Amino acid sequence: MNSTDHTPADLLRSALAADPGRPLVTFYDDATGERVELSVATFANWVAKTANLLQGDLSATPGDRVALLLPAHWQTAVWLIACASVGAVADVGGDPAAADVVVSGPDTLSAARACRGERVALALRPLGGRFPQVPDGFADYAVEVPSQGDRFVPFAAVGPEEAGLIVAGREFSGAEVVERARAEAAGLGLTGPGSRILSGLSYDTWEGLNAGLYGPLATGGSVVLCRHLEQLGEEGLAKRVESERVSVVRR
Template identity: 75%
Template sequence: MNASDRTPADLLRSALAADPARPFVTFYDDATGERVELSVATFANWVAKTANLLQGELSAEPGDRLALLLPAHWQTAVWLLACSSVGVIAEVGGDPAAADLVVAGPDALEAGLACSGERVALSLAPLGRRFPQVPAGYADYAVEVPSQGDRFAPFVPVDADAPALVVDGVERTGAQLVAQARTDAAAQGLGPGSRVLSGLPYDGWEGLSTGLYAPLAAGGSVVLCRNVDRLSPEALEKRVESERVTGAVL
């Protein structure tokens, strides 16, 4: 990654320029049997489409606060990088009533209705399927995002020193986030080619760093596992081997 990168969106652009074809996020849900692998290019395309949805259809602006009510999931990672691309503050597990926008999974739809702004629902179903019926009060992400543009340019340049992420009650700017991710990556011995398996939730900094930001900052990749506690030790060992994992945090 480039030393001049100061936001997560910068890190993703550098990763895309360096090697767009390499795997970046491999997602497993061991409750459904789902496996999704996204290259850097495919992940960046999802981020661009989601950022265009945020900026265009949802009229989000830098400094707006988005309550992110999603579990550890590849689409959650997409939303985090899309927020960074636009300059929207992602508040992980934030209060919908105090947010300008809310993005909610199936288990948080009722809570998300407290947001008076735009609301987006994600089914989190395998293959990114739509809801059978769009939840009342929400736009269905799977319906809205496919038609968005494949390239994104912010209307206003993102300020790396502006708030970007709130988690564990701590607010970090884009620059602080990148700096902490680099520190975490160094502490874990991550570098280009590192492949981290994470079974941690996305409800705290440790899970977000291990399962997204530190591998991104290091030029590595992540095997993100939801419901990994359902795996037997033998099955987990087989996954570590088949996915060429260099380190695991469960």
């Protein structure tokens, strides 16, 4: 990655310029058998569409708080970088009542209704599927995002020193996310481009976010992001490590 990258959105732009076809996020849900692999280009396309939805349809502006009530999932990773692209603050597991926008999975819809701003629901179904019936009071992400533009241009410049992420009560600027991800890369076993980490950690801590997204993005690596990894078993995990050519495991 480039020394001029100061925000997570910058990291993605550099990754896209360097090698758009390489894998970035490979997602498994071991409760459903789902596997999704996103190249840098595919991930960036989802980010652009989501950022356009956030900035356009949801009217989010720099500094607005977006409560992400979502598990470790490839769509959560998309929302994190989309927030960074717009300049909104991604508040992971944050209080919906204090948020301008809430983005909820199917298990947290009741809590998400405390948000008096815009509400978006993700079904988290395989292949990004829709809800069978749209939850009352919410926009269905899978319905709204496909028609969004494939290129994103922010209405206002995103300052790297502005708040960009809140997780476990700790606030980070965009620059702090990038700096910390780079500083901790070696400790995660991410030694440079081509490193591949398997993470079964939750996204509700910095450690989980770093292993499951920011670290690989900051180093030119990739992540095998696993939900419900405990259901796989040790033998299954060993086979996945081998088949996915994983260099390090965090769980």
